[in-house]
Each structure stands twice: as C-alpha cells, then as structure tokens.
Amino acid sequence: MHVVTIATMTPDTEAAVAVDAGGNVQWGDRLVVNPWDEYAITEAVLLKGAHNGQATVMTVGSEAQAEALKHGLAIGCDQAIRVWDPALAAHDSLAYASAAAAAINKLGNADLVIFGKEMSDSASDQHVFQTARKLRWTMIGFVARIEAIDFAARTIRVRRLTDQGTEVVSGRLPAVISVLKDINEPKYPTFIGIRKAAKAEIPVWSLADLGLSAAAVAPKTAVSGHRELPKREGSAEIIEGANAQEKAARLVARLLEEKIL
Amino acid sequence: MDFALNEEQIMARDMVRELARDKIYPTLKEWDRKHQPHPDVLPLLAENGVLGINIPVRYGGQGFDYITLALACEELERIDASLRVIMSVHAGLNSLALLQWATEEQKQRFLVPQARGEKYAGYGLTEADAGSDPVNLRSTARREGDVYILNGEKMWISLATLADNFIVFAKTDPHAEPRYKGITAFIITKDMKGVSTYDEKHKLGVRAGSTGSIVMQDVEVPVENRLGEEGEGFYIAMSCLDNGRYTVAAGATGCIRACLEDSIKYAKERHTFGVPIAQHQLIKQKIAFMQQWYDAAWLLVVRAGWLKNQGQRNTRETAVAKWFATDMSVKAALEAVQLHGAYGFSDEYDVERYLRNAKGAVIYEGSSEIQQLIQADYALGYRHDRPLRCEPVPYDAETWQSEG
Numbered sequence: 001m002h003v004v005t006i007a008t009m010t011p012d013t014e015a016a017v018a019v020d021a022g023g024n025v026q027w028g029d030r031l032v033v034n035p036w037d038e039y040a041i042t043e044a045v046l047l048k049g050a051h052n053g054q055a056t057v058m059t060v061g062s063e064a065q066a067e068a069l070k071h072g073l074a075i076g077c078d079q080a081i082r083v084w085d086p087a088l089a090a091h092d093s094l095a096y097a098s099a100a101a102a103a104i105n106k107l108g109n110a111d112l113v114i115f116g117k118e119m120s121d122s123a124s125d126q127h128v129f130q131t132a133r134k135l136r137w138t139m140i141g142f143v144a145r146i147e148a149i150d151f152a153a154r155t156i157r158v159r160r161l162t163d164q165g166t167e168v169v170s171g172r173l174p175a176v177i178s179v180l181k182d183i184n185e186p187k188y189p190t191f192i193g194i195r196k197a198a199k200a201e202i203p204v205w206s207l208a209d210l211g212l213s214a215a216a217v218a219p220k221t222a223v224s225g226h227r228e229l230p231k232r233e234g235s236a237e238i239i240e241g242a243n244a245q246e247k248a249a250r251l252v253a254r255l256l257e258e259k260i261l
Numbered sequence: 262m263d264f265a266l267n268e269e270q271i272m273a274r275d276m277v278r279e280l281a282r283d284k285i286y287p288t289l290k291e292w293d294r295k296h297q298p299h300p301d302v303l304p305l306l307a308e309n310g311v312l313g314i315n316i317p318v319r320y321g322g323q324g325f326d327y328i329t330l331a332l333a334c335e336e337l338e339r340i341d342a343s344l345r346v347i348m349s350v351h352a353g354l355n356s357l358a359l360l361q362w363a364t365e366e367q368k369q370r371f372l373v374p375q376a377r378g379e380k381y382a383g384y385g386l387t388e389a390d391a392g393s394d395p396v397n398l399r400s401t402a403r404r405e406g407d408v409y410i411l412n413g414e415k416m417w418i419s420l421a422t423l424a425d426n427f428i429v430f431a432k433t434d435p436h437a438e439p440r441y442k443g444i445t446a447f448i449i450t451k452d453m454k455g456v457s458t459y460d461e462k463h464k465l466g467v468r469a470g471s472t473g474s475i476v477m478q479d480v481e482v483p484v485e486n487r488l489g490e491e492g493e494g495f496y497i498a499m500s501c502l503d504n505g506r507y508t509v510a511a512g513a514t515g516c517i518r519a520c521l522e523d524s525i526k527y528a529k530e531r532h533t534f535g536v537p538i539a540q541h542q543l544i545k546q547k548i549a550f551m552q553q554w555y556d557a558a559w560l561l562v563v564r565a566g567w568l569k570n571q572g573q574r575n576t577r578e579t580a581v582a583k584w585f586a587t588d589m590s591v592k593a594a595l596e597a598v599q600l601h602g603a604y605g606f607s608d609e610y611d612v613e614r615y616l617r618n619a620k621g622a623v624i625y626e627g628s629s630e631i632q633q634l635i636q637a638d639y640a641l642g643y644r645h646d647r648p649l650r651c652e653p654v655p656y657d658a659e660t661w662q663s664e665g
Contacts, residue, residue: 188309189275189276191276191314191323194276195269195662197268198267
C-alpha cells in the first residue's frame with residue numbers, strides 16, 4: 001500500500017496578520033507546517049506502520065515549501081517530492097490540484113491521499129476536492145477517524161464530522177480524504193528521522209515531468225484584493241442586583257429587550 | 262569560521278523545543294508549586310531519545326554532536342531548569358563520563374541502557390563537607406577480595422530518588438598524599454544492598470526537579486564496577502564537570518532567552534503613560550542588556566562545544582562559559598522581574614521562577630567563585646591541563662552514527 005500526504009507551509013499561526021495600504025497581506029516572516037497537515041502527515045505514517053506500506057509526503061510549491069517535506073521525512077515518511085515550476089508561481093487552487101493530481105498519477109501506485117482539513121492562512125480547501133476530481137477518485141472530507149481500511153479489498157470506512165453530528169461513510173479506494181484534529185495526536189520528529197531528512201535530496205518534479213503544459217495550470221481565478229475586517233466596537237454593562245437570581249432575571253430581560261434571545 | 266548550525270542541529274533543536282513547550286510547559290507550574298518532580302519529564306526525554314542525544318548510535322544513543330547537546334539544554338531550560346538538570350546529570354556528568362572512561366564491558370552494561378533511556382543516571386561527588394573542596398570527601402571504599410565496601414553520604418544529588426545508576430566517588434586511600442590521589446570512582450546501582458536515597462524539599466528553585474541524597478552503608482560494589490583505576494577518581498570527577506558545566510552553561514543561555522522573550526512580550530503589551538513600556542528608554546536598556554548577555558553566553562557555549570567536537574581539552578573554556586552564562590542568567594532574571602513590575606513578583610508570570618532557578622546555577626557544578634579561581638589560575642600559569650589516560654572523545658559523524 002502507498003499513502004500520499006500533501007503538505008504545505010503556512011504563516012505562523014501566532015503571527016499578527018495585517019493588510020497594508022496597497023491591499024497586500026503581511027503574513028509575518030515565519031512559516032510553519034500548516035497545522036492541519038501535521039495530522040495528515042501523522043496519519044500517513046501511522047497507516048504505513050500499521051499496514052507495512054509506504055508513505056510519501058509531497059508539496060506543490062517553491063523552495064520555501066521544502067521544510068514541510070523535511071518535517072514529513074523526520075516524522076517517518078519514506079520519500080518526499082516537491083512539485084514546482086515557474087509556471088505555477090501565480091497558481092490558484094485548481095492549478096494546485098492539477099499539479100498535485102498529475103504528481104500522484106506519476107507515482108502510479110497510490111491508494112490513499114490525505115490532506116489536512118484546509119490551509120490555515122486562507123482557510124481554503126477547494127484544492128482538496130479539486131484534486132480528487134482531477135484524479136476521479138472517491139472524495140471524503142472532514143474525517144475524524146478511519147474506522148477500517150482494507151487495501152487488498154480496496155475499501156475504506158471513516159467517521160466524519162459534520163455540522164449536524166457524525167456520520168460513518170464507506171467508500172472505494174483509491175480515495176482522497178481530508179482530516180480533522182480528532183484523527184490522531186501529531187507525531188514529533190525522531191532523531192533518526194531528522195538525520196534522514198537532513199541528508200535527503202528531495203526531487204523536484206516540473207510540469208514537463210508531469211506531462212502538463214503551462215496552459216493547464218494557468219490560473220482561472222485571481223484574488224483582486226484584501227481588506228481588514230471592520231474593527232469591532234462594543235461596550236460592557238455590569239448588571240446590578242441584590243443577588244444572583246435578581247441579576248440573572250435582569251440580564252435575561254435585557255437580552256430579550258435587545259432581541260438577542 | 263562557520264557560525265551556522267547545520268540542518269540536523271536545527272531540526273533537533275526545534276524538536277526538543279516543541280516537546281518541552283507542548284508536553285511539559287502547560288503543567289509545569291503546578292509541579293513547581295508542589296515542590297515535586299514533574300512526573301512526565303524523564304519518560305518524555307527517554308522515549309524521544311533526548312537522554313542519549315550525543316552518545317554514539319552503537320552505544321544506544323542518537324549520534325548527534327556536542328553542539329546539539331547544548332541546543333537541547335538551551336531549549337529545555339527555556340521552559341524550566343528542572344528539565345535541563347536531567348541532561349546535566351544523566352548525559353553530562355554520567356553518560357559522557359562512561360563514554361570517556363568506562364571499559365567496553367561497562368559501556369555495554371551501563372551506557373547502552375542509559376543512552377536508550379531505559380535507565381536513568383546520576384552523579385555523586387558532593388558531600389556535606391565537600392562541595393567546592395571535593396578532595397575533602399569522607400566516603401570510603403575498602404577493598405575486600407573482589408568487592409569494595411562503600412560507606413558515606415552524598416548530598417545535593419540531582420535525580421537522587423529517580424536515577425537507577427550513579428557514578429560516586431570515595432576514598433580508597435584516605436592517607437594518600439597529595440590527597441586527591443586517594444579518590445576512586447565507582448558505578449553503583451540503586452538496587453544494591455545498603456544504598457538508600459532521599460529527596461530534599463523546599464529548595465529556592467528547581468522545585469519541579471529532584472534533588473536529594475544518597476546514603477551508602479556497607480555497600481558491596483564489585484571490582485568490575487570500578488570506573489577507571491584506583492586513585493584516578495579525581496581526574497574522572499573533574500572531566501565529568503567539563504561536560505556537566507557545559508550543559509549548565511547551555512541551559513543558562515536558555516534561561517537568559519526565556520527572560521528576554523518574556524520581557525519583550527510583556528513590554529509590548531503593558532502600557533504606561535499612554536504607550537507600551539517597550540518605548541521607554543530604560544526598558545529598552547534592559548532588553549538590550551539581556552540580548553547582549555544571551556549572545557555572548559551562547560558564543561562561549563558553542564566555542565566550548567566546538568572544542569569538544571574536536572576532542573580537545575576544554576576545562577577553561579567550559580568553565581568561563583558556565584561562569585558567564587549562569588551569572589548573566591541571574592542578572593537577566595532580576596531585570597525581567599523588574600521589568601514585569603508587581604506582576605513579576607507574583608508567580609502568575611514565569612519570571613520569578615527563572616530568578617529562583619538561576620540562583621542555583623551560580624552555586625552548583627562549581628560556584629561562580631570557583632570558576633573565577635579557575636580562570637585566574639590558568640591565566641597566571643598556576644594551572645595546566647595534564648594528559649589524561651582517557652582523553653575526551655571527539656565527535657566523528659560517521660563513527661558516531663554507525664550501528665556497528
């Protein structure tokens with residue numbers, strides 16, 4: 001069996017993000033492995049261990065994205081591949097998915113592709129679904145647990161979280177899944193993994209390697225600008241009363257008055 | 262001259278940083294308040310290979326270099342000194358001494374399980390009347406056939422009640438002249454008959470760590486547990502300190518960094534006179550000094566680490582790093598508390614803990630005063646490094662990382 005996970009670097013979640021006068025986002029100067037992808041990488045490594053298979057970590061991006069691959073190797077992935085081409089510099093989610101799908105096809109024997117729920121900077125996950133569509137594979141999003149997976153019988157059963165509750169879904173492999181924080185506790189790198197990662201020469205696959213033309217990854221959408229959220233303004237009011245009961249009653253009355261309840 | 266860390270060192274540093282921050286920091290304060298060792302720390306460092314970070318792979322370690330040991334110590338003390346103290350005794354004072362001085366059979370028996378984190382290790386030199394003057398130690402070892410009979414009490418011993426193996430020092434010849442030639446080193450285990458250990462509570466700092474005493478009452482120690490030769494103990498003890506002090510120095514840089522980082526955060530949040538206090542010049546001065554102390558301490562530490570990687574003697578360079586880094590960690594912590602104002606005086610913030618911890622490091626593993634005498638004696642030509650029977654083991658990536 002062969003599990004592939006697609007990881008990416010995103011701005012530090014603790015960075016103070018701001019939009020400058022020119023409408024450009026200032027993300028801070030530090031990148032971290034997309035926190036959602038830490039779960040995806042860990043799940044790939046856990047499945048590899050449980051099924052005595054192979055795990056590949058892949059990214060679509062420039063040299064700055066390579067750290068996500070090193071992280072994947074340090075945690076236990078067997079190989080890392082970076083997909084990059086100057087033609088991808090201004091990619092949108094569909095172009096990202098086209099490149100990712102082509103790279104997964106080039107591997108030839110992938111059974112399962114695991115993404116983190118979304119990219120933490122743009123809170124976007126279209127690329128996940130678009131990758132599945134490009135591959136024409138089963139797509140199951142928001143997976144909280146893999147209940148059963150049988151690589152020989154080509155089946156997968158997962159528990160997914162929805163706004164309404166949980167649901168158990170069965171599907172056929174090969175499949176693309178996106179995972180939530182409930183799926184595992186992210187693994188930390190091991191010293192042996194770190195040494196392997198530090199020594200690894202990570203291959204870069206270009207569009208030519210993937211058999212894609214520049215036109216195939218030409219962005220169809222473009223972000224025209226960013227704006228700060230309007231500043232929230234509010235005031236606080238202390239509800240007075242002789243005792244807790246009276247205060248609670250007055251609070252409820254005020255909330256009804258303001259049509260909050 | 263190359264000041265850059267390599268990718269391996271950076272990734273190892275980041276791993277230790279994240280482990281300490283994610284797994285220990287959230288619960289550290291409750292154990293510090295209770296004056297009890299945090300129960301998760303030793304297993305965490307063991308399971309993740311940190312305890313054997315710079316022991317060769319063939320002896321159960323991870324095969325990283327001495328600089329990586331320092332980086333790990335810095336990250337551990339960035340969270341709390343009690344984490345780094347474990348590395349000082351288990352790795353610095355004990356395991357690295359076994360690597361340098363132990364026979365192959367002793368390495369297999371003691372170093373391998375320690376490097377794997379299956380056994381925890383301590384070091385017993387200090388006694389009630391033998392701290393800065395270790396030659397004055399009173400513990401005795403009397404040879405009787407194939408065993409030595411050890412008697413005595415060791416004090417201020419880190420991991421006293423948690424370690425499985427200890428290197429201890431005792432006098433095999435109480436009448437030797439000069440006196441230091443009567444000292445011999447032994448490996449004892451806590452399960453030996455006559456060994457009992459106790460915890461010391463109510464310390465000023467390192468409250469989430471274990472410090473205590475080892476009592477040896479007619480302990481029969483097999484001859485094959487003697488480390489080095491009879492009468493060689495003082496040299497071994499001093500070479501252990503070259504590694505122990507290195508970890509203390511590296512840890513102190515972590516303490517300075519903790520003071521600096523926490524102070525920067527607070528100075529930007531706290532407002533007085535309508536602006537963040539970071540904009541006041543006297544606050545900037547404190548930040549600037551902390552930065553200077555961190556940079557200088559770090560450079561002294563990595564110079565000592567570089568010498569260790571080369572297998573060169575580094576007693577003076579390690580001592581000056583330990584002296585400077587620990588003295589500056591006390592100053593940094595005092596400034597950090599001052600910068601935090603009344604909040605710094607409360608344990609709501611971490612800086613008061615840094616101050617309590619820092620005060621220990623200018624006392625243990627050679628007080629700042631002893632470090633000054635060492636520097637002066639080298640400079641004046643009163644002290645020289647003599648060749649050792651077993652010289653420090655240089656780092657060689659290929660041999661340290663090979664399995665065989």
